[in-house]
Amino acid sequence: MLTIKQKLLKSTQLIAISTVLGVTGTLDAVASDESYKFNLALESGDRDSASGKSMMMWKELIEKNSDGRMKVNIFYQGELGGQQELFDQLVKGNIQMMLTWPQTSYDERLAVNYIPYLTLGWDDALKAYGEDGWLKNILGPVYSDIGLHYFGPYPEGFGGIATKGKYATSFEAAEGMKVRSQPVFPLPQTMKAMGFQAVPIDWAEVYTAIQTGVVDGDSSNVIYWDYQYFRDQLDYFVHSKHNFSSYALLMNNETWEELDAEDKQIVSDAAQAVIDKQFIDAKAEDEKWIKAAQDSGMEYIVPTTEEMAGWVKRVRADVWPMAEETLGKELMDKIRENASVPQ
Known part of the structure; x- marks a missing residue:
C-alpha cells in the first residue's frame, strides 16, 4: 500500500516522464506551448x-x-x-x-x-x-x-543563540551549555568553537528536544524561528551574528x-x-521579530564589542582552517580576501 x-x-x-516525452528529440528550442x-x-x-x-x-x-x-x-x-x-x-x-x-x-x-x-x-x-x-x-x-x-x-538576517534558563556571550560562559545545531558542516563546529556543546538535530525535532532538556536551546537561526516556534520554551536570544542566515x-x-x-x-x-x-x-522583517520577541518577554541580548571580537577571533582561528581542508585553499583565499574586517 x-x-x-x-x-x-x-x-x-x-x-516528469510525460513532459520529457512531449519534447522533441532535436536540439532546437521548442516553442513555449508546453504545459x-x-x-x-x-x-x-x-x-x-x-x-x-x-x-x-x-x-x-x-x-x-x-x-x-x-x-x-x-x-x-x-x-x-x-x-x-x-x-x-x-x-x-x-x-x-x-x-x-x-x-x-x-x-x-x-x-x-x-x-x-x-x-x-x-x-x-x-x-x-x-x-x-x-x-x-x-x-x-x-x-x-x-x-x-x-x-x-x-x-533572512544574522543568526543567534536562543536558550532556556541561562545564556552566554562568551566562550567561558557557554561551556556546559547544549544547543541544537543544524546538521551541516561547519555549524556544529562553530558552536563548539564558541564554547557550546553542539547537538545536531533536524528542524522537525527541535521543539521536543528543548522541551525535554536534550538541549538548552537553538542556534544559528534568525530570531523569527525561535520566537514563532519555540517562544514558550525559550527565555533569551543572544544576537551573536556568527552566521548570515x-x-x-x-x-x-x-x-x-x-x-x-x-x-x-x-x-x-x-x-x-x-x-x-x-x-x-x-532587515526590516528581522527587526520586526526582534521587537515581537521582546514584547512577548524574550530577553534580546547584543554582545559587547569586546565579546564579539573574542568570538570572532576564536571561531575564525578554529573553524576556518577546518573549512580550508574541506573547501580547498583557493576557495578559502577568496573568502579571506572578501570577508568582513572586524572593527
Whole structure:
C-alpha cells in the first residue's frame, strides 16, 4: 500500500516522464506551448511565514507570466519530509523546486554558505550575497556540479543563540551549555568553537528536544524561528551574528534544461523578483521579530564589542582552517580576501 508521500512522488515522476516525452528529440528550442506542473517544497516555514508568502509569490508570478501553462504546487514544512530527505528528492528530480538551506552531503563546497563570521554587518552581507555578489558567483557553479540550478540566495538576517534558563556571550560562559545545531558542516563546529556543546538535530525535532532538556536551546537561526516556534520554551536570544542566515532558491537542473529559453526566463525572472524583494524586506522583517520577541518577554541580548571580537577571533582561528581542508585553499583565499574586517 503506497503512502501519500509515495503516491505524490510517483505522480511527480509520471509528470516528469510525460513532459520529457512531449519534447522533441532535436536540439532546437521548442516553442513555449508546453504545459508543466512543478512541485515546490520548503524545508521550514508554513504558509503564513515570510518564506511561505515568498514562495506563493514565486508560484503566482510563474503561473501568471506563463498564462497558466506552468503550474506550481507548494508543500510547506514537514509535508514531504525532513531537510535531507527533501534535498535528496530535489537532486533526483522528484521535487522540481525548493527553498532550502543547502545540504553538504552531495558537495562539501556548499559549506561556504555556512562559514562563520564571513560577514559582520548588513552592508557586507548584501554585497556578498546580492546579485553579482562575490559569494553568489562562488556558489552557482557548485550547485551546477550536483545537478541543481541556482537562482540565488533568500536572505533572512544574522543568526543567534536562543536558550532556556541561562545564556552566554562568551566562550567561558557557554561551556556546559547544549544547543541544537543544524546538521551541516561547519555549524556544529562553530558552536563548539564558541564554547557550546553542539547537538545536531533536524528542524522537525527541535521543539521536543528543548522541551525535554536534550538541549538548552537553538542556534544559528534568525530570531523569527525561535520566537514563532519555540517562544514558550525559550527565555533569551543572544544576537551573536556568527552566521548570515540565507536559504537558496533552487531547481532540479534536468527540469530546468527541459524548458525553452522563454520559459526559463519566466521562471528565473519570477525567482529574481522574490530575491530582490527579500533583500529589501529582510532587515526590516528581522527587526520586526526582534521587537515581537521582546514584547512577548524574550530577553534580546547584543554582545559587547569586546565579546564579539573574542568570538570572532576564536571561531575564525578554529573553524576556518577546518573549512580550508574541506573547501580547498583557493576557495578559502577568496573568502579571506572578501570577508568582513572586524572593527
